[in-house]
Amino acid sequence: MERPSPAVQDYLKAVYRLSEDVDGPVTSSQVAESLGVTAPSASNMLRKLEQMGYIEGGGRQGVTLTEAGRAGALEVVRLHRLIETFLASTLGMSWDEVHREAEVLEHHVSGALAERIAEALGHPERDPHGDPIPTQAGALPADALSVLWDLPEGTAAVVRRCDDRDPELLRFLAGVGLVPDAEVEVASRGPFGGPLTVTVSGGPAVEVPPDAARAVHVEL
Ligand SMILES: [Zn+2]
Structure with missing residues (x-):
């Protein structure tokens, strides 16, 4: 099958990621916001994706990926990671x-080159942010992870994934040691949605602002 255009790939990836986040159908305004485009252009493109057989549903209920849509999304997620x-x-x-x-690069690397890269790297299972890399056959193990921000005081967990989209946030997380495989324990939670105080791998307590704590996914 021919690979979809970069624009189609970006939409498939956005629908895929959003439907994972909300655990269900996604609306065109959610897609528009996530891609930084206007609502009309998102609805337009989503109609095209439906005609191409990549998504189904629509209207207020929102859309979900078809099997072909999910395969297309996972292919570009694999290349990206x-x-x-x-x-x-x-x-x-x-x-x-x-x-x-x-x-x-994800839109320009051929499938054959991606497989050479996978082979040279020893078929890695996770990317630098801890995100699982789908297999060539499109399989992706399901993670049962919690968000660091949601943990009650006194809970210990291991960092597994960090959201990859905000470079400044990633630098902050690296600075306090909140990287994949780090052990974290919630020491206390500030009032009025204030920072989370945590210890990382038994080190000194550090304050983590809400947005940063929401970007860290942990295994209990
Ligand atoms: Zn990324």
């Missing part, structure tokens, strides 16, 4: 730099 891993482990780029490059 393989490229991030390659840039980090082979070129030594830091985890806050690789996402932006991968956003561009």
Whole structure:
């Protein structure tokens, strides 16, 4: 099957990511917001995706990916995460730099080159942010993770994934040691939605602002 255009791939990826976040159908305004486009252009494109057989549903209920849509989304997610891993482990780029490059390269790397990269890297299972890399067959293990921000005081957990989209946030997380495989314990929670105070791998207490704590996904 021919690979969809970059614009179609970006929409498939956005619908895929949003439907994971909300755990259900996504509306065109959610898609518009996530891609930074106007609501009319998002509805337009979503209608095209429906005609192409990538999504179904629509209207107020929102849309879901068809099997072909999910396969298309996972293919570009695989390329994105393989490229991030390659840039980090082979070129030594830091985890806050690789996402932006991968956003561009994911549309231009051929499937054959991606498989050479996967092979050279020993078929990695996770990218530098801890996100699982879908297999070539489109399989992706389900994670049962919690958001750090949601943990009650006294809870201990292991960091598994960090949201990859905000470089400044990633630099902050790296600075306090909140990276995949770090052990974290919630010491206290500030009043009025204030910062979460945590210890990382038994070190001194650090304050984590709400937006940062919401970007960290942990396993209890
Ligand atoms: Zn990324």
